[in-house]
Amino acid sequence: MTKPQIWVATVLVLFFALYILEISTKRTDEQEKPAATTAMGQQSSSQISADQPPEKLVASLGCTGCHGGDLTGTAMAPSLHSIKPNWSRQRLINFLRNPESYMSSSRFKELRAKYPNEIMPSFSNIDVKVLGKVADYLISLKK
Ligand code: HEC
Known part of the structure; x- marks a missing residue:
């Protein structure tokens, strides 16, 4: 060549x-x-553990994305402060795993009407221990 x-x-x-x-x-x-x-939560579910502080869990699960950084509510989703009168720990865990089954109550019909652009997603793929920690934290929030 x-x-x-x-x-x-x-x-x-x-x-x-x-x-x-x-x-x-x-x-x-x-x-x-x-x-x-994949849907929110699923993607990082392997890195989310109940050892983390609840403030971090609600951020990594994406709750703060709709309910606001301090969970006091946005135009997309209601405040999660002072929800204690409406929820027990166990019902809250069930709700996070399967929110659709709560949507027929009159309170949820009102919430749905007030926040028509977003819908509370299901977190059934998340460890129940993590959801339990989140539930305890939400029940403790007051404002
Ligand atoms: C995509 C937006 C979005 C995300 C993400 C989201 N939520 Fe929601 N959430 C809503 C909306 C909207 C409602 C009101 C009901 C409806 O319209 O579905 C709601 C309702 C709720 C309620 C009932 C409030 C009440 O007054 O009883 C709780 C509790 C709640 N969310 C907790 C959470 C937690 C905890 C997370 C994270 C693990 C989360 N949400 C993530 C949109 C969201």
Whole structure:
């Protein structure tokens, strides 16, 4: 081969190598995507543990995203302060696991009407111990 031929061959090989590299990285991107785009909570449920302080749990579970950083409510979702009269620890855990089953009460019909753009998601994939800690924390909030 002449010198120019060697150059052309080298460049072609390089392009081919880059192409292969691109394809292989794209594949791994696609494989990782489903995990990153699953519903809130699911994605990080493995890192959420009942050893963490409740303030951190409500942030990592995404509660603060709708109910506000201090959980005093936003235009999307109601305040979670002073909910004690309406909830026991056990009912609250059940609610977090399956909010749909509470939606037919008149209080929830009002809440649904007041916050029509968001709906309280289910956290059934989260460890019950974690939900118990969150429930204790919510019951303790007063404002
Ligand atoms: C996507 C927004 C959103 C997220 C995230 C969210 N909520 Fe809610 N939550 C709502 C809405 C909206 C309501 C009012 C009922 C409805 O419209 O579904 C509600 C209602 C509630 C209620 C009932 C309030 C009452 O007055 O009895 C509790 C308790 C509650 N959420 C706790 C939580 C906790 C704890 C988390 C996190 C684990 C959380 N929410 C995450 C939107 C959200």
